[in-house]
Amino acid sequence: MLAAPWLCRSCAHSLRRSGVFVSLQLRKASTASQPLAGLPPVLLDRARKLAAEHKQLTKQLESEYEPTAAKRAGEISKVVAALQELDKAKAALDELNGLLESDDAELRQLANDDLDATKKHLETLGLNLSATLTPKHPFADMPCLIELHPGPGGTEGRHFADTLFRMYQRYCENKGYSARVISYQEAEDRTPGLDGEVPISEAILEVTDPGAFAAFRGEAGMHRVQRIPATEKQGRTHTSAVAVWVLPSFPENSTDAENDFNNPESDFYVDPTEVKSEKMRASGAGGQHVNKTESAIRLTHIPTGIQVSMQDSRSQQQNRERAWRLLRSRIASLRREQREAQAKDLRDSVLSQSQMSRGDKIRTYNYQQDRCTDHRSGLDVHNLPNVLQGGEVLDKVINSVQSWLTAMDIRNLIAQEEAQARGAVGGSDKKKKGGK
């Protein structure tokens, strides 16, 4: 009996659009420090191919107008423009470099003066280009939930989960994001860890800024810590892990959210008849008969088995709202993953090795070596305290992952398009999901 309007809502909408080039808003976070080297070659290749396609389309359109071709040309014109700019700047740089070889000292001096500015300019243009090329993740504009779950095996992981939690909290502070604690569950075991760590069994931080999902999605995966635990008597180094999940969430009280929640097409739609709800309280009559303070709520989504529970607040209403939000986010995320897996089947298996799944280690924090390594971007940095304080070194690591993700996205996109092109020849399953 849900009076669900079958309307095309922002989310369902952008899902259908995925794979189309959408200009990416540059996050204030990562603009400045991205080196040109961060521009993957595959991206340049892609841009050149598109430029060639554009040229051909324009020619074709000159002789005869055809709406789909015009639309396609429109879509990729941004890429072409960005590429032209970049080529111009490159030529300018080459010229300067030539001048640097000159015998004329004055000329050399002039060229030198211009060099820095030109390099900077080139960097920005490179970034522009990658922005025009990057397929936008359907959840990119949304806020997010960062969930921390210590891996199995003792207090050490629970201690480090606390450190990671604080790291993200401080990082948000430093970046000016607004974050709030949705859940922070101390483990029953209260042994203190290093630097006042408290063992936690679960923690959830919500970053409410739009676009937070895009900023943090690279953090999802296993984070590994190598150090001598506070509880270790013989000075041995232990290795433990904390799983980080990054889920899309909705801004509170947004009408978009309400609509998406009621729209069966949306990833965030959850059919309430498929949810089992338990108030975690002793069974009994309820109402005036009892005044128990148990405000905990547990929701189970029967088809997927996803279960969430919330007990941080004394207010059952607040726990219930948060539990529903979390459940929707987890389900949406799962649906997206399933679709990605489907898409992956379409692509060459060559790429699958670079695909990270939830179980893979993505980063290692090594205390003895004062080092943090990201296993995807390959970036290796020192000054671990700064990383754990959510400082600029962590920002560097996160940015390196962003570039890696961008490159990955583009490679996936290319592979997918190629696979589809092949499939189209064979007349196969081009329209899988969301073709309107």
Place this chain on the structure above:
Amino acid sequence: MPRIKPQLFWQGRKKLGLNAAKLLPVCRTLESTANELRWIKQHVAETPSIIPFGARVWKLCDRRGKGLPLAYVLGNQPFGDLEIKCQPGVLIPRTETESYTIHLSNILRHSLSSSKSESDPDQHQPLNIIDLCTGTGCIPLLLYSQLSRSLPLQSLNIVGVDISQKAINLSRQNLHHNLHAHRFPRPSSPRDKSHPQRLLHFHKADIFSPTSLDPILSTPSSSSTSSSSSSSSSSSTGTGEWDLLTSNPPYISPSGFALSTSRSVRNWEPKLALVPPVERVDLHQKHFYDHWYYPDNEILLQTVEYQEEDVFYARLLEIARTYRPKRVLMEVGDMEQAKRVVGMVLGDGKLRGLYFGNGEVTRGGNERGAGAGAVQIWRDDLVGFEGYEEIMEVGVGVDGQKQIIVVKGHPEGHGRSVYLRRVGVVDDV
């Protein structure tokens, strides 16, 4: 209740410390102990005092450990987005009440915002709401808070009534407490002509006493239509209609009080709020007969027999009969009581006409036309499960005729309230 294992006790002391050891006997699980300890610490940290932190935590844990409900220990209970002050002597608001109150405010919001867009925006006409047996005032306060936010231009006239002076004092205190915390806008003063006009008042009255209740009931918006003496106009016509009557009355039988209430309810919460007094049952039974014994309605002589814990519903329905509120919501103790209350409605010709339309009920359906009126039972756990509906057959017993009503909410929830909607009134959710 099973005794706590000594092992658990020992674990609690070891892992959570001495404060927790105090809480464990009343909280009973480590998890719940950890939560309560955290809330107590949070509370102490948020309320400044010259007494050291540790000492205060210790003291509160000690009180709680003696069985005093947490809401009395901390002096408050969250209720929707409000903080309701609690004191021994006044019942602590329950989450079940919170849940249907939120659902009610959603119903009002949706039906008002959709009807307003068509007809002229006559928001000068206040939304009249009365809550009988208001206790801390939690229901009217939450409705006020939600409606002033979701219908910012709507005039409101909300009234709470309780027999206990302590409750009335506390409900007024709660109004000010939440006002100072900026949880909702300040109510207008009666002379204030600015718009929208929002009124929120609490009155002391015994709902069984017509002399004290009738003046409150008969002129829903008298205080808003200035203090001219137009109060002689009849109650059920034109402007003076109640849009909503709510009540969470005492509904536990004396034996239920002894057997099915938890110890902290029995020992610490006021019996006046929980168990209808026997004297009242006798008194009212007579009263009820007098009123309902019409020649054309003899049948009522049979149905007027009600159980003693249902006496407040008999009175509330009598009020509904006279004042014909557009919507009525009464909290009940369980599904059985809910069915009895529904039986009381359907067994009375006039109430049935008001809230169910006359006679013909199409089988198989909630899909009765718009404005057909409704008698519903709501279960616990409505929020998030609004889409759930079951059909229930209720035998009325008079002529053996079966009636069909709708039960809403999660199927595992207890029957928690009875909702009536007058014929001609449309809910839009």
